[in-house]
Amino acid sequence: MSRRYITTAIDYPNAPPHMGHAMEKVLADVCARWFRLSGHDVRFQTGTDEHGIKIQRKAEEEGMTPQALVDRNVPLFQSLYSRLHISYDVFVRTTDREKHWPTVQALWKKLQEAGALEKRTYVGLYCAGCERFLTKRDLADGTCPIHHTAPEEVSEENWFFRMKEKADYLKTLLVAKDGYVITPDSRAHETLSLLEQGLEDVSFSRPQSSLSWGIPVPGDENQVMYVWCDALTNYISGLGYFTDHEDKSYWEDAEVTHVIGKDIARFHALIWPAMLHYAGIKTPNRLLIHGFLTSEGEKMSKSLGNVVVPDDVIAKYGVDPLRFYLSHEIPVGNDGDFSWKRFGELYDAKLRNQLGNLLNRVLVMLQKLGGDLSDIQNSAGLKSIVASGWSMYAAHMDAFQITDALATDVMSCVSAGNQSFNDKAPWTEKDDEKRRVILAEYVELLRHIALMLLPFMPETAQKISRQLNVPYAERMLEKDFTIDTVHEWGSLKDWKKVGIPEILFAPVE
Numbered sequence: 001m002s003r004r005y006i007t008t009a010i011d012y013p014n015a016p017p018h019m020g021h022a023m024e025k026v027l028a029d030v031c032a033r034w035f036r037l038s039g040h041d042v043r044f045q046t047g048t049d050e051h052g053i054k055i056q057r058k059a060e061e062e063g064m065t066p067q068a069l070v071d072r073n074v075p076l077f078q079s080l081y082s083r084l085h086i087s088y089d090v091f092v093r094t095t096d097r098e099k100h101w102p103t104v105q106a107l108w109k110k111l112q113e114a115g116a117l118e119k120r121t122y123v124g125l126y127c128a129g130c131e132r133f134l135t136k137r138d139l140a141d142g143t144c145p146i147h148h149t150a151p152e153e154v155s156e157e158n159w160f161f162r163m164k165e166k167a168d169y170l171k172t173l174l175v176a177k178d179g180y181v182i183t184p185d186s187r188a189h190e191t192l193s194l195l196e197q198g199l200e201d202v203s204f205s206r207p208q209s210s211l212s213w214g215i216p217v218p219g220d221e222n223q224v225m226y227v228w229c230d231a232l233t234n235y236i237s238g239l240g241y242f243t244d245h246e247d248k249s250y251w252e253d254a255e256v257t258h259v260i261g262k263d264i265a266r267f268h269a270l271i272w273p274a275m276l277h278y279a280g281i282k283t284p285n286r287l288l289i290h291g292f293l294t295s296e297g298e299k300m301s302k303s304l305g306n307v308v309v310p311d312d313v314i315a316k317y318g319v320d321p322l323r324f325y326l327s328h329e330i331p332v333g334n335d336g337d338f339s340w341k342r343f344g345e346l347y348d349a350k351l352r353n354q355l356g357n358l359l360n361r362v363l364v365m366l367q368k369l370g371g372d373l374s375d376i377q378n379s380a381g382l383k384s385i386v387a388s389g390w391s392m393y394a395a396h397m398d399a400f401q402i403t404d405a406l407a408t409d410v411m412s413c414v415s416a417g418n419q420s421f422n423d424k425a426p427w428t429e430k431d432d433e434k435r436r437v438i439l440a441e442y443v444e445l446l447r448h449i450a451l452m453l454l455p456f457m458p459e460t461a462q463k464i465s466r467q468l469n470v471p472y473a474e475r476m477l478e479k480d481f482t483i484d485t486v487h488e489w490g491s492l493k494d495w496k497k498v499g500i501p502e503i504l505f506a507p508v509e
């Protein structure tokens, strides 16, 4: 059993979560659930990045302390993720002085000992919206390309991270692709071309007078850490690095995957491995980089009034159809679109008419014959659909091509099942025993489909399995449930009878 450690980006809780947050967490959760299902020892971490000038200013606006602001907003993220069935093991809050700060301050000291940090006077262009210094190259017509405001010229003392020193190391790391992979490839190329343009040293702290809401620099209390050392370090503070509850096994002995958005790709691809290298800690194994989500074809923004709130979708369709939509429609690495119309089409066509209908037809007919399952046949048809379905599905899931696994591999098993059911027309078979034997095969097909759906729609997978009365149905969502003994055709000898059919997906107006 090998170890896997998978993390999401930590969210900035200056406002409630939106669909983009949901998309990333569902993606990471699908991966984590697949890792567990295929027998790995998994640790899955998410959290919130709670410091910085934007939180500080937002709190001032609302007349509250930054701590009160994050204490109010962070539970909005946690409760959404629990409604979405995000199966994380650890939730890191960067304001956690007991669990997060000690690792960050210890890492800072290690970087200092390794000669990575140097105090300099910095004169630069600072965008308050971005919360970072911009270079001339970043600007468009003298303004921040994201915020369209002119940056302020700021002169101050900063601790600098000596990034330039690590250019060769990073180049080798990226080119070798030996245990360190950026997915998709296009992002790896982008990172390499950033390297080729040359790196600059990075401001790692700010004077307390301009940034008070953050972690103090150890040994220099007039300075407060800037986002890098604070936020990126969550990936190891959650493992208790450099503290008395240290557990390096999910880093040192594990395959480490960071799931992040394209907007923070370059920081993860360049600054984080450079920090780790200075500190003598191994690099993560993979950056899995997702795109952005638009709404009805347009950029999601408050001013356009088209921000999709995950709870609105959950209220109308339920959690699993939302997880299905996000996984089915948005290939990892690409930008995706949220469209209510497309959502409704997919819900009706795939979930109700294909999946729900097949399950219901088979169960209703078999129940009329008493529901007995003894002697599931091994005829070539459905068995081979399932065998090739599993092998393509596993290959896609292992390669993080989860959209192919769901939209192509699982849904082909579903549509092939429907097709075969219509062709065989078991309702025309006059002999009850022969009809029962035909139907039992579709029940076995549906059992496999439910297992394949588990990472995507855990609750639905369990509902199907309960209706089928599969013996493992009650424990299939436990973290130690694996497919190794149950994914062979006809392997469940203790499965005798199907359960009561129920409508899986109700019609939605």
Ligand SMILES: [Zn+2]
Pocket (backbone or CB within 6 Å): 127, 128, 129, 130, 131, 144, 145, 146, 147, 148
């Ligand atoms: Zn900006």
